[in-house]
Amino acid sequence: MTEGNNRVQLEGQQLEYARQARQAIADNLATLREIVFNAVGIAVPTDQNAKFGVQLSNSPDDCTDFQDENGNCVAQYCDPPGICQPCPVLLP
Numbered sequence: 001m002t003e004g005n006n007r008v009q010l011e012g013q014q015l016e017y018a019r020q021a022r023q024a025i026a027d028n029l030a031t032l033r034e035i036v037f038n039a040v041g042i043a044v045p046t047d048q049n050a051k052f053g054v055q056l057s058n059s060p061d062d063c064t065d066f067q068d069e070n071g072n073c074v075a076q077y078c079d080p081p082g083i084c085q086p087c088p089v090l091l092p
Contacts, residue, residue: 032064033075036064036076037075040085054067
């Protein structure tokens with residue numbers, strides 16, 4: 001059903017699939033974040049409601065950037081070759 005401002009309310013099986021997909025993404029990203037943060041020595045927040053950002057490419061040969069609550073990149077997982085590292089410091 002389409003609502004005002006181009007909003008679309010999902011319903012039925014489509015809504016259930018969307019909820020399952022979102023939960024799978026959240027669970028898998030939280031696991032990957034914990035692995036990466038532990039590898040580079042960053043304390044993993046234990047607050048279950050903590051928000052974090054991720055920049056992820058569709059390309060499998062790229063880095064996944066984990067961002068803090070302010071949008072600053074703090075750690076990366078790059079695969080291949082399967083390396084965890086703090087985010088590079090960008091010079092102005």
